[in-house]
Amino acid sequence: MANKLVNQAQEVAKEDLDRYKTLVNEAAKSGSYLYPIKGIFYFLSHRELWKPLASKLIPYLSLYAGVIGPMFFFTYLPQLAIMVFVNGPLAVFTTVVLVLNESAAVVSIISKNLLLQEALLDTFDGTLVAKKQTEIVKNGRELKTRGDSVQRLGRVLKNPFSKFSVKELVRYFMYLPLNFIPVIGTVAFIFIRGRARGNSVHDRYFQLKGWSSSTKSDWLKKHKGPYAGFGTVATLLEMVPVASVLFSFTNTVGAALWAADIEAKDTQMTKETAPSLRDAAKKAE
Template identity: 45%
Template sequence: MAEAIKAIALEEANNIKTLVTDGLRSGTYSYPFLGILYFGSHHSLWGPLRKLLAPIGTLSLVVTSGMFFFTYVPQVAILAFISGPFAPFAAIPLILSESSTIIKLLARVFMLEESLIDTFDGTMIARGHSALVAKGRVVKSSSASSSSSSASDPMAKLGKLVKKPLGKLSMTYLVRSLIYFPLNFIPVVGTFMYLATQGRRLGPVAHARYFQLKGWDAKRREEWVKAHRAEYTSFGAAAFLLEMIPFASIAFSYSNTVGAALWASNIENNAVEYHEE
């Protein structure tokens, strides 16, 4: 039994190593950081986040403070058996990750779904993909804008959603995330495995709206993700790392959404190249 578990763990580690290596070569890990730059320099995209700053800030403060107050000492005690004297330090990123997961789940369930869709669609319009966005919502023409400034604002062109918003994250998301937390108990290597595992799961989620706009069914989406698994793992790991940062995790959810849209835009602009891969 022990040998079987060891073999499975080794196989999983090798698979993750391959995904990480191929993902680094793809360069898609850069899109979350490009999203930060693009989001920061395009003030018109800030609207959806501005509306939710107060409730999101309060939620982040309450959850993170509560997690440190109630779980820091118990987790240090557990980590002491594995990390020894480094346990007090190892517990910090673990709790931040746990807090981030809880904050994101609660925020996405109760606050963010349509807001992030607006951000993704607005970025796609800004990048010249109004026709694609029009497959999922009403896109107002420039002539319908009341002023020249609003005519150049991609967010002002967003009309009513035609396709229903994507399904909200469920408790399944939280449970699956918690299952992978023990990887952090393994010094250094465990953290990298945790990021890669989360990236592999969450990377494709970043393009859920893109797949919806493309009109792809489940089979088509699965085929696409399978063919580009390393790229999505690379993107997902970088995005997840940013969203682990307390108090800023939700802001990075927006910039990561922008990064996902920039990647989708490049896929559209290089459609032939991507489909030949």
């Protein structure tokens, strides 16, 4: 009986490993993991894209300060008691990092839904305008004829971002204990968060395209690897304490750059699937 269970466990582990290898290979071929990095350089070189971030920076820092104090007061010692068994003397430092990351995650979830929503939307649409994708942006908002890429953004006609979700916060803390498992647990946690993060990066793009939920689902299923790759790198960047707000915006820029390349069919993943999905989208309208 024991041997049978061991064999089944090994079989499941092999299947999971093969699936993850496939996802990694798909992500590598697509180059999607590079877009968060491209987003950083594009953001830094286009000053007009700084405006949405600048307008929310002080409120964000105030929120961060209001979260990090209570988090250290209430969670540091309990988590230190657990981390001592895992990291030994290093637990004093690793627990600080853990609490900082937890604080950043809480602030990120709250701010994206309640504070940064409009600013991130302007950043995504503004990047598309800067990439000359004005026709698709017009499907979701009015555009002015003059000004830079952000100044041209007019009234929003469609807003895709969901409101605050308690489930998202619960899901984060549900998987958080994985971090207590050295190396493997942390990698698993980041990958799980990355896959979830990747599935939402193009919500605005899908809406601007007018895709139905089934067409969107088909696209995401066919490109699990690329979206997991983007989401994992984006998650790593947004785990950086304090600077996470900057990376939230640069990741949004990266997602828009990716969308612009998909629209221009300038990516490996669009060579075969984009035409069929475009036809499916038209039929769904």
